[in-house]
Amino acid sequence: MSTTAPPVRHAQTRITLLVALAVFAQESTWNFYDAQVPPLLREHITSAALVGFLMGMDNLLGVFVQPWLGNRSDGTRTSWGRRMPYLVVGMPVAALLFLVIPHAAASLPLLVGVMFCYALVANAFKPIAESLVPDFVAPEKRSRANAAVKIASSLTVIVAALISLLVVDEHPALAFAIPSALMLVSILVLGLTVRDSRSPGYQAALAEDAADAAGAAQDGRDAADAAPARPGVRRVVLDIVRDPDRSRLLMMIAILLFGSAWSASRALATPYGMEALGLSRGDAGGLLLPSGVAFLLAAYPTALLAERIGRLRTMMIGMSLFAAAMALGTVAQTPAGTVVAFCVGAAGAAAFLVNAVVVLWNLAPSARVMGTYAGLYAVGWAGGGFVGPALVGGMVDLTGWTLMLVDVAVVAVLGVLAVARVEALQRRADTAKAV
Known part of the structure; x- marks a missing residue:
């Protein structure tokens, strides 16, 4: 017991810090988005209500996209795991779209289109990164792991404020590039160090899949008729x-x-x-x-x-x-x-x-x-x-x-x-x- 506990604790601490890094990068873009996209919209729109509606678009998309993509990742089975494939694709795409926002500001339709695409992609992988916590961390330690993630998320308010204060007025495009770079660095680190196919949560899911298939075979049913690996x-x-x-x-x-x-x-x-x-x-x-x-x-x-x-x-x-x-x-x-x-x-x-x-x-x-x-x-x-x-x-x-x-x-x-x-x-x- 004493020989295995320290490696397990080390692995849980490591994944907690990596997930906190990913959430920190994601939330840095969201907080900066909330702070600096409204002025871009105000260059074209005088109605505060319409600006508020467009800025609330990401929340509306999240209501539909987040549970659906979280559910999709639950049913994904790859050698890399079920979360990482979505993160290594979604985070770089979101970083690129975020980088484009200030360059699209000259045209309102283009700006709104880029905002929509960014909100759609960024919402898609938001719950997936956080799901790595229960995949890797034992139930009794999940609160402290989630506390680290929440702290990282809260710190992004300060980061976004500093970027706004020090960079926006002189270099508006560069200001958007900084959160984008943070996101790219975080997914690079996450992609090189995490294989969630090795997580206890993924292994437990595979065991449940195998039990369903065995039960179907015992009952004389085809394995395809077993309970789906991903309940909708x-x-x-x-x-x-x-x-x-x-x-x-x-x-x-x-x-x-x-x-x-x-x-x-x-x-x-x-x-x-x-x-x-x-x-x-x-x-x-x-x-x-x-x-x-x-x-x-x-x-x-x-x-x-x-x-x-x-x-x-x-x-x-x-x-x-x-x-x-x-x-x-x-x-x-x-x-x-x-x-x-x-x-x-x-x-x-x-x-x-x-x-x-x-x-x-x-x-x-x-x-x-x-x-x-x-x-x-x-x-x-x-x-x-x-x-x-x-x-x-x-x-x-x-x-x-x-x-x-x-x-x-x-x-x-x-x-x-x-x-x-x-x-x-x-x-x-x-x-x-x-x-």
Whole structure:
């Protein structure tokens, strides 16, 4: 036992760092895209609504593309594995399309076309890279691995801001080339060092394929009539909805609810600062900056806490802390009090963001659907990003801006109740197994 554990730990640490590198490169392009593509659109479009619609196109595409491509990768069988073939093709194509964006800015139709192609390709491989975590990392260590990935993703906000600050004004085309180069370097490193055909998850999927084929042969059926190696997205979703246990369905609801609360707290922070705190637009826009540091500091400790007391319990504590911070921010309704509330809330939210997808992975019934579940998590979170600001905005219309943080807290509490129900169901299932 002692002779094999260190190599296994080393392999899991290595793949965690490599996946974090790939996600860092991907998110660098996405954050820079969000920061610098709107000014390119504004050169042709005066309507803020139309600019917002075009910038939201990537989220809409992701809802359809991410679970489908994650599902496709689940069923892929090659000597290189099931994830890497998509990454070594998709990431260089996305890097090339991203590089072309500033050169296409002279023509609105061309710019929109390149934006669409980039969003389509980049969304396609986004859940596939993250699926390498459950493929390689044991269930009990996935929270700390996902924490490293989330930290890498969060750091890209700083990278995108630095590129915007130091390069964009003087060399706009070069500014787009830097995130593209990061993506190319990351996939080169990943392609040269990772063969996910050797991962425990891939080997488990092959074993399930072989068991299905053996069962078909024993029953006198052709191997082709065995259960498919890649259950379709529709079949996976129906399995979640029809499962009497409801744990997976409730987790998806919790992801949607807390994603709504988190997204609303970010999207509406600037108008809240202006309307409720009387700040200027610039000062209100800076309210969230310290909370990004708080999230980075809290991400890894929440993963370690989850390993000690359980992921669901850690998530409930973090979500409750987020909701309490929002409520207390209303009591201490000053710029300083609001910054503290956002920092404490971000630290609490880290407990959810680090552990939620891990819980979903660990609830998956088979190693053959990890990519699909990564895509479904992305859909739930993106759905919260779409629903949350509109929902809380509607509540603000009724309650006023001074109670906006309380409105966010109410939505977060609903998410806490959903996770609490999952925890109760899992505790009941564990008790039944023990009996």
